[in-house]
Amino acid sequence: MAKFVVDENLCSGCGTCVNVCPDCFELGDDYKSHVKQDNCDNCDADEVVLECPMGAISYE
Numbered sequence: 001m002a003k004f005v006v007d008e009n010l011c012s013g014c015g016t017c018v019n020v021c022p023d024c025f026e027l028g029d030d031y032k033s034h035v036k037q038d039n040c041d042n043c044d045a046d047e048v049v050l051e052c053p054m055g056a057i058s059y060e
């Protein structure tokens with residue numbers, strides 16, 4: 001199970017990751033993406049990483 005990490009210094013708050021998987025990511029009041037849970041059955045970890053335009057998402 002991949003554990004997502006968002007680099008808040010890189011995140012632009014575009015919301016793409018939330019659209020890709022709203023179960024794993026949410027935008028906070030700080031307009032940064034926050035991880036809600038580890039990679040779930042509804043998304044592909046590699047796809048999520050590739051979709052982020054800022055390269056802010058990685059996983060362990």
Ligand code: SF4
Pocket residue numbers: 006010011012013014015016017018032033051052053054055056057
């Ligand atoms: S896709 Fe990347 S830049 Fe956009 S909100 Fe998510 S982590 Fe931030």
